[in-house]
Amino acid sequence: ATRKIAVLVGSLRKESFTRKVAKALVLLAPSTLELEIIEIGQLEMYNQDDDPSPPPTYVEFREKISQFDGILFCTPEYNRSVPAVLKNAVDVGSRPPGKSVWSGKPGGIVSVSPGALGGFGANHHLRQSLMAVNVPTMQQPEAYVGNAGKLFEGAELIDEATTVHLQKYIDAFATWVERHAD
Numbered sequence: 001a002t003r004k005i006a007v008l009v010g011s012l013r014k015e016s017f018t019r020k021v022a023k024a025l026v027l028l029a030p031s032t033l034e035l036e037i038i039e040i041g042q043l044e045m046y047n048q049d050d051d052p053s054p055p056p057t058y059v060e061f062r063e064k065i066s067q068f069d070g071i072l073f074c075t076p077e078y079n080r081s082v083p084a085v086l087k088n089a090v091d092v093g094s095r096p097p098g099k100s101v102w103s104g105k106p107g108g109i110v111s112v113s114p115g116a117l118g119g120f121g122a123n124h125h126l127r128q129s130l131m132a133v134n135v136p137t138m139q140q141p142e143a144y145v146g147n148a149g150k151l152f153e154g155a156e157l158i159d160e161a162t163t164v165h166l167q168k169y170i171d172a173f174a175t176w177v178e179r180h181a182d
């Protein structure tokens, strides 16, 4: 069966390297996975007071995510952690209690940075939150995409080593999703 994977991108920047990596993964994904980027920039900052009558953007986001079999988180690193926009999406999807859209859905994390460390801090902070929302997150292979400013020509991924690694990553993720499906 084809498994539907929601791809969340933790940057709203037009020329985002993280989004370029996400788009490369969409192209590299095996035919058993169907990847779709789901936007998160429209989600208001979460306010618990709104739980009784959530903003329409929340309702739509939660319904959409519910239809997917797994989640691939592509994140930049802001101040050694997860950008607020992505953490906000995790929080929005986790509420109200008992109705989290994340619980049990297999996940993967790809962190991206123009720096050498590949967003290690963001990658692992996000793991901490995904543990809290019961997303079984693939441990290996890891994906810390560093030097992101040198990997693309326009939108196209031109770095061979990164391409090979992302291919291995997404193939392993397909197996991970299958193992945790249903």
Ligand code: FNR
Pocket: 011, 012, 013, 015, 016, 017, 018, 019, 076, 077, 078, 079, 080, 081, 112, 113, 114, 115, 117, 118, 119
């Ligand atoms: C950054 N950047 C950054 N990079 C990094 O490797 N570690 C970090 O801790 C930070 N901190 C940080 C904080 C803030 C507020 C900004 C705006 C940026 C740089 C960051 O990696 C760079 O802007 C990337 O280009 C962001 O990812 P996208 O937008 O290209 O996907």
